[in-house]
Amino acid sequence: MAAWLGPARLDLTGWDERRHGADTLVAELDGIVVGFSDLRPDGLVDMLFVDPRAGGRGVARALLTAVQADARARGIVELRTLASRSARPVFERLGFTVVAERPDNTVRGVVVPNTEMRCRL
Ligand SMILES: CC(C)(COP(=O)(O)OP(=O)(O)OC[C@H]1O[C@@H](n2cnc3c(N)ncnc32)[C@H](O)[C@@H]1OP(=O)(O)O)[C@@H](O)C(=O)NCCC(=O)NCCS
Structure with missing residues (x-):
């Protein structure tokens, strides 16, 4: 979690560019944002x-489910x-479904294994 979070004084320029490169969806419960996901034009x-x-x-x-519907509507x-x-x-x-395991994935020098996955729409 610390690696994901990054340093306390994080340069937000890169974050800002990443957010602008995708459409973001937020989930609300009783008017409070409790989660978010996103969709890039390339399907990521x-x-x-x-x-x-x-x-x-x-x-x-x-x-x-909303991301999938959004992607279908765009022809992804x-x-x-x-x-x-x-x-x-x-x-x-x-x-x-799983495409590849990535046991050596690193985030800011910390090994954080992840998995490449795909979904046909
Ligand atoms: C992973 C995360 C997004 C799950 O959010 P959540 O709102 O608790 O998940 P949901 O309640 O919508 O669960 C969705 C489905 O996955 C299933 N599921 C969730 N965790 C599971 C687990 N550990 N094992 C098996 N099934 C699981 C649920 O049963 C549910 O299935 P169903 O709807 O068919 O019954 C959330 O815990 C999180 O933000 N984790 C930390 C950040 C993270 O890892 N983000 C991903 C970066 S790629």
């Missing part, structure tokens, strides 16, 4: 995060993602 789902206090209630399912035929260990079962439930 780069982000899927749910507030732990809202976890296990179908928020990620709702977000990914395949989604792909690099899923964290915790997110992999969620993507599998939503129809994604």
Whole structure:
């Protein structure tokens, strides 16, 4: 989590560019944002995060279902993602399949294994 979060004084320029390169969807519960995901024009789902206090209630399912519908409406035929260990079962439930394991993936010098996955729409 510390590696994902990065330093306290993070340069937000790169983050800003990444956000502008994708459409972001947010999930709300009682008017409060509890999670978000995104979709890039090339079909990459780069982000899927749910507030732990809202976890296990179908928020990620709702977000990914909306991303899939959005992608279909745009004529995107395949989604792909690099899923964290915790997110992999969620993507599998939503129809994604494993393309490759990435046990050596690093984030800011820390090994954070993830899995490349795809979903035909
Ligand atoms: C992973 C994460 C997005 C899940 O969010 P969530 O809202 O709790 O997930 P949901 O409640 O919508 O679960 C969706 C489905 O996955 C299933 N699921 C969730 N975790 C599971 C697990 N560990 N094993 C098996 N199935 C699991 C649920 O049962 C549900 O299936 P169903 O709808 O068919 O019953 C959230 O825990 C998170 O943000 N984790 C940290 C950040 C992260 O790893 N992001 C991914 C970066 S790629």
